[in-house]
Structures are given as structure tokens and as C-alpha cells.
Amino acid sequence: MLQGIVFDKNSGTPLYIQLAKAIRSRIENGEFKRGEKLPSKRKMMSVLDIGKNTISAAMDMLVQEGMVKAYQKSGYFVAEQWDINIPDWQAYIKRAKHKPGNNELRFWADAGGLTDFGLSSDFDISPFIVEAFNNALVRSYDLTCKNDYSVYGYLPLRESLIKHLKLSGINAEIDNILICPGSIQVLYPVYESLMTNGSNFLHEKSNLIVAISDIHSLGMNMIPIEADQHGLSSVELEKAILKYKHPILHVDPTDQAPTGIVISKKRKAEIMKIINKYKLPVVEIEHLQDAWYNKPFPPSFKSMDTFGNVIYIGMLIRSCPFDLQMSWIVADKCIIRHLSNVMIQDGIKANFFMQIAADEMFRSGMYYKMMHAVRCFIKKRRETALAFCEKHLKDIGIWNEKNCGFHFWLEFPGTNTKALFKNNYYKTFHPGHFFDRQDTTHILLCPASIKEDEIETSIIEIAGLIRKSA
Known part of the structure; x- marks a missing residue:
């Protein structure tokens, strides 16, 4: 595919523009397929007898146009949707100052607050x-x-x-x-x-x-x-x-x-x-x-x-x-x-x-008056959750009863809780690494944030996850 590329060094058009035009033409006519990896810079330098900077400039142009995707260490690939005339919004998002939140956060947004x-x-x-x-x-x-x-x-x-x-x-x-x-x-x-x-x-x-x-x-x-x-x-x-x-x-x-x-x-x-x-x-x-x-x-x-x-x-x-x-x-x-x-x-x-x-x-x-009712509500939920934790988690988990109020910070020594949430998210409890990137042993439960009939169900589900991973 590269052998047919010929440069006119007397045309006055920079070589990198000529190279970009040649690769663009081969993408448009299907010689380079969607998602296909393009030849490496080393290969282009050897076959086309041109410099590395020329190749980089050509590929940067094609990346800017959206025809080519550049991946660090992997090289250049033909874009899957190079012919759709819309901005690459994901690229803009990735470069932006504001960084996307955790997938967990997006999932929990539907979890009743x-x-x-x-x-x-x-x-x-x-x-x-x-x-x-x-x-x-x-x-x-x-x-x-x-x-x-x-x-x-x-x-x-x-x-x-x-x-x-x-x-x-x-x-x-x-x-x-x-x-x-x-x-x-x-x-x-x-x-x-x-x-x-x-x-x-x-x-x-x-x-x-x-x-x-x-x-x-x-x-x-x-x-x-x-x-x-x-x-x-x-x-x-x-x-x-x-x-x-x-x-x-x-x-x-x-x-x-x-x-x-x-x-x-x-x-x-x-x-x-x-x-x-x-x-x-x-x-x-x-x-x-x-x-x-x-x-x-x-x-x-x-x-x-x-x-x-x-x-x-x-x-x-x-x-x-x-x-x-x-x-x-x-x-x-x-x-x-x-x-x-x-x-x-x-x-x-x-x-x-x-x-x-x-x-x-x-x-x-x-x-x-409202806050008095809130305190009674939280206290009652606390007592309910503590009883269910004692019933279902006593032999596998650790918690400090003194610190169990609105938040129940449950620890499971020997269990990689981060791995449990790698591909699964749960609406009624949270992985510890959500709050500490290095945490691998905790799960957070907020009994006052979930419906009363979900408290024991959630604790049973936590127990099942921990025992299954053992």
C-alpha cells in the first residue's frame, strides 16, 4: 500500500501534505480499512525514504481531521467513523480541564439520592x-x-x-x-x-x-x-x-x-x-x-x-x-x-x-422539629442495620459500632473489595476505593439513605459477595 506513494519534490507542496493526501486517498478508497493499524513510522521511513518529522506532521494533520486515531505506544489507526462529519467529542472531553467522574457515581445517580x-x-x-x-x-x-x-x-x-x-x-x-x-x-x-x-x-x-x-x-x-x-x-x-x-x-x-x-x-x-x-x-x-x-x-x-x-x-x-x-x-x-x-x-x-x-x-x-425527627430516623436505621450486620457479617467483617451512625464503614480483611466492584456497581452500597483510591478492604453502607426493606437485603448481598470471593 505504501509502494505506490510517489512524491513530487518540485511541486512546491510540502512533503508532509503530499503524504497526508496519499494516505487520505487510500483510506477513502478502502485500501486502509476502518480500525486498521497503519504502517509504523519506521516502516514509512524505510519504504518512502522520508524523514520522521515529515511523517509526524502528516499524521498529525490526519489526526486533526479525524481520519486517524493516535495511541501512545500502539501507533496510528484508521478512525472507525472518519467519514461522519461531527466533532470527536470524546477527544474534547479527554483534553478538558474537568475530568469525568467514576462510573459508580453515574450509576448511583439513579439510586434515590x-x-x-x-x-x-x-x-x-x-x-x-x-x-x-x-x-x-x-x-x-x-x-x-x-x-x-x-x-x-x-x-x-x-x-x-x-x-x-x-x-x-x-x-x-x-x-x-x-x-x-x-x-x-x-x-x-x-x-x-x-x-x-x-x-x-x-x-x-x-x-x-x-x-x-x-x-x-x-x-x-x-x-x-x-x-x-x-x-x-x-x-x-x-x-x-x-x-x-x-x-x-x-x-x-x-x-x-x-x-x-x-x-x-x-x-x-x-x-x-x-x-x-x-x-x-x-x-x-x-x-x-x-x-x-x-x-x-x-x-x-x-x-x-x-x-x-x-x-x-x-x-x-x-x-x-x-x-x-x-x-x-x-x-x-x-x-x-x-x-x-x-x-x-x-x-x-x-x-x-x-x-x-x-x-x-x-x-x-x-x-x-424536623431535625429531631431526622435524628430519631437515623438512630432507628442505625439500630436496625447493626442488628443485621451482627446477624450476617459477624464472622467476616469488622466495624466500629461507635462510628456507625449515618455511615457504616465496613471492613473485610483479606478481601479485595476493589476487585468486587470492577465490573459491577450496586445501588445501595459503595466500594471503599470510591473515597480512597488505595482502599481495597472497605464497603460503605448508609442505612438512612436506602429504603427500610433494602437494609437487610443489602447486607445479605454484601455477605454473599465477600463469601463468594473467599
């Missing part, structure tokens, strides 16, 4: 929100309420949050609060605002943040910090601070996703001392503080923050099928101003009606 770790539809949220929604609708008809809205959010809601935050020991002024959509949604603009490609990002070794592709798209240096039964290791944290320049710490201190660990008050004091010593910026995300069923509520890092080192993100609990999609950032005034500007440019803002409804829930006290 599991991907955002909200409550299952068994929890009836409607008694707690109907009145708030009705009152919010009346307030929204009064167009004067728009005068209370700014880039920082709905003023009455921010005032309600000042009182709410004080209940957990956080003293904030109105200018310290920014209303946002769901907490996961705002993580990208927060870190986009503070970090850049190569910035050092410290986080608990097993953490939901590992699964969020938006964060990886920023190109940060993700640095896992070991944790023990009391939470993030203060010793390992200090080592990382000394080793890496200008780091930021991401921490999930209450019923941490996925381990369920609640950082002890003593450990928080140790970590806070390190934070102040090194002026370490911290982003504290509280998914479940208000849902913590054991009293007293553990103090947040923000409640211990006297110098403004902590950016605090709180949120309304998620529930399927309702997702109130509401969170709030509490931080230094300059950070709030900066983040509000970034979110305006990114088109990220909380729904105005939902802000009015949330304010109604706080002012009426209905939010606190």
Missing part, C-alpha cells in the same frame, strides 16, 4: 416543609421582599442563621454569611477561589472529596492525612504542613463521610492549636452536625476559631425526593466578598424562593 448521601424517601419531609412553603409563597408575592435580597443572599435568612449558628457556639455577623446552593456545589468555586494548579490540598485519607471530579479538575496536589479512632491525626497533619508549602486543609468533622468518625473535642483542640500556630487555612464542611443523634453536639472548628482561619460550610439536610439545596458559608468578611463575586461570575446562586422557605423554617422552629 444516594450520591448526595441524603435521607431515603422513607423519611417524610412534607409535614415539616408544607407550611414553610405556603408562607414563603405568600411572602414572595410581596415584591418588597426583593429589597432584602443581595449577592450575599436573603437578608432575613442570614439574620436567622446568626441565631442558629450561635446555638452551636459560632458567633457570626451578617457580613460573615453567604447563602449558597448545596454544599457539594459550592466546593468547586471555594477551592477555585483559593487554590491553583499544583496547590497543596490536605484531607482525611478516606473522604468524600476524593470522589468529586470537580475538585480533581483543579489540578491540586491531593495529600491524604491519616486518621485514627479520634479523627484526623494531629501529628500527621503537622508533618504535612511542614513538608508542603501553602496548604489548605479540608475537614469533615462530624460523622465523617465515609468513616463515620466524629473528631473528639480533645483532638479538635490539638488540631486547632496547629491551625493557629501555622496560620493554616481550613475549609470545614458540616454535612451532618445538626443530624448527630448523640448529645451534646460536638463543637465545630469554627466555634473554636478566634483568628478567622476557618471557612465553615453548613447545610440543610438532603432528603429524597426533596432536596432543599441550601448551604451557607461562614468566613472572614474579605472571603465572603470574594466568594460572592466568584459565584456571580460562575452563575451559582441559591434559589430565592427556597431561601424564603428556609427562613420560614428557622423562624417558626419547624427546622428544629
Whole structure:
């Protein structure tokens, strides 16, 4: 196929263009079939007596046209659909800054809200929100309420949050609060605002943040910090601070996703001392503080923050099928101003009606009645799941009952759980490597996120997988 290629060196047309034309012609007439591997550069150099750079330029042209695919180490192949005049969208996606998420995440998106770790539809949220929604609708008809809205959010809601935050020991002024959509949604603009490609990002070794592709798209240096039964290791944290320049710490201190660990008050004091010593910026995300069923509520890092080192993100609990999609950032005034500007440019803002409804829930006290019901719901699901774990997993698994709340972090020593999920995904439980790329022994179950009749079924299925792999 190559022998018939002849170059006209006197035509004025560069040799690489002539070569590209010749190969293109042979693809079009079928001499080179779809998916067929093209001759190597070495072969072309030998048969055609031309240089390597000429061949590379010709092949780059054909790759750009979409007629040829280039694969590192494998060489060049005729594209399967070279004659269809559409962009190679997969190539654009592959080159883009944003990296696709795990296949598991896409699969779990149909799993009743599991991907955002909200409550299952068994929890009836409607008694707690109907009145708030009705009152919010009346307030929204009064167009004067728009005068209370700014880039920082709905003023009455921010005032309600000042009182709410004080209940957990956080003293904030109105200018310290920014209303946002769901907490996961705002993580990208927060870190986009503070970090850049190569910035050092410290986080608990097993953490939901590992699964969020938006964060990886920023190109940060993700640095896992070991944790023990009391939470993030203060010793390992200090080592990382000394080793890496200008780091930021991401921490999930209450019923941490996925381990369920609640950082002890003593450990928080140790970590806070390190934070102040090194002026370490911290982003504290509280998914479940208000849902913590054991009293007293553990103090947040923000409640211990006297110098403004902590950016605090709180949120309304998620529930399927309702997702109130509401969170709030509490931080230094300059950070709030900066983040509000970034979110305006990114088109990220909380729904105005939902802000009015949330304010109604706080002012009426209905939010606190709802969270009491949520705590009872989670506690009951916990007790149910613990009983089934004892029944079906006792001889094959390990779990720390103290850390079993919303999250059940189940360990199966000697079993490669990563291999179990290689070609199969399950809607009611998650592989450990979803949260820690190196993890091969854990499975996460969230009893409060799935229907009650699925709890034992899921645990039996886990037991079957583990025993089958033995």
C-alpha cells in the first residue's frame, strides 16, 4: 500500500501534505480499512525514504481531521467513523480541564439520592416543609421582599442563621454569611477561589472529596492525612504542613463521610492549636452536625476559631425526593466578598424562593422539629442495620459500632473489595476505593439513605459477595 506513494519534490507542496493526501486517498478508497493499524513510522521511513518529522506532521494533520486515531505506544489507526462529519467529542472531553467522574457515581445517580448521601424517601419531609412553603409563597408575592435580597443572599435568612449558628457556639455577623446552593456545589468555586494548579490540598485519607471530579479538575496536589479512632491525626497533619508549602486543609468533622468518625473535642483542640500556630487555612464542611443523634453536639472548628482561619460550610439536610439545596458559608468578611463575586461570575446562586422557605423554617422552629425527627430516623436505621450486620457479617467483617451512625464503614480483611466492584456497581452500597483510591478492604453502607426493606437485603448481598470471593 505504501509502494505506490510517489512524491513530487518540485511541486512546491510540502512533503508532509503530499503524504497526508496519499494516505487520505487510500483510506477513502478502502485500501486502509476502518480500525486498521497503519504502517509504523519506521516502516514509512524505510519504504518512502522520508524523514520522521515529515511523517509526524502528516499524521498529525490526519489526526486533526479525524481520519486517524493516535495511541501512545500502539501507533496510528484508521478512525472507525472518519467519514461522519461531527466533532470527536470524546477527544474534547479527554483534553478538558474537568475530568469525568467514576462510573459508580453515574450509576448511583439513579439510586434515590444516594450520591448526595441524603435521607431515603422513607423519611417524610412534607409535614415539616408544607407550611414553610405556603408562607414563603405568600411572602414572595410581596415584591418588597426583593429589597432584602443581595449577592450575599436573603437578608432575613442570614439574620436567622446568626441565631442558629450561635446555638452551636459560632458567633457570626451578617457580613460573615453567604447563602449558597448545596454544599457539594459550592466546593468547586471555594477551592477555585483559593487554590491553583499544583496547590497543596490536605484531607482525611478516606473522604468524600476524593470522589468529586470537580475538585480533581483543579489540578491540586491531593495529600491524604491519616486518621485514627479520634479523627484526623494531629501529628500527621503537622508533618504535612511542614513538608508542603501553602496548604489548605479540608475537614469533615462530624460523622465523617465515609468513616463515620466524629473528631473528639480533645483532638479538635490539638488540631486547632496547629491551625493557629501555622496560620493554616481550613475549609470545614458540616454535612451532618445538626443530624448527630448523640448529645451534646460536638463543637465545630469554627466555634473554636478566634483568628478567622476557618471557612465553615453548613447545610440543610438532603432528603429524597426533596432536596432543599441550601448551604451557607461562614468566613472572614474579605472571603465572603470574594466568594460572592466568584459565584456571580460562575452563575451559582441559591434559589430565592427556597431561601424564603428556609427562613420560614428557622423562624417558626419547624427546622428544629424536623431535625429531631431526622435524628430519631437515623438512630432507628442505625439500630436496625447493626442488628443485621451482627446477624450476617459477624464472622467476616469488622466495624466500629461507635462510628456507625449515618455511615457504616465496613471492613473485610483479606478481601479485595476493589476487585468486587470492577465490573459491577450496586445501588445501595459503595466500594471503599470510591473515597480512597488505595482502599481495597472497605464497603460503605448508609442505612438512612436506602429504603427500610433494602437494609437487610443489602447486607445479605454484601455477605454473599465477600463469601463468594473467599
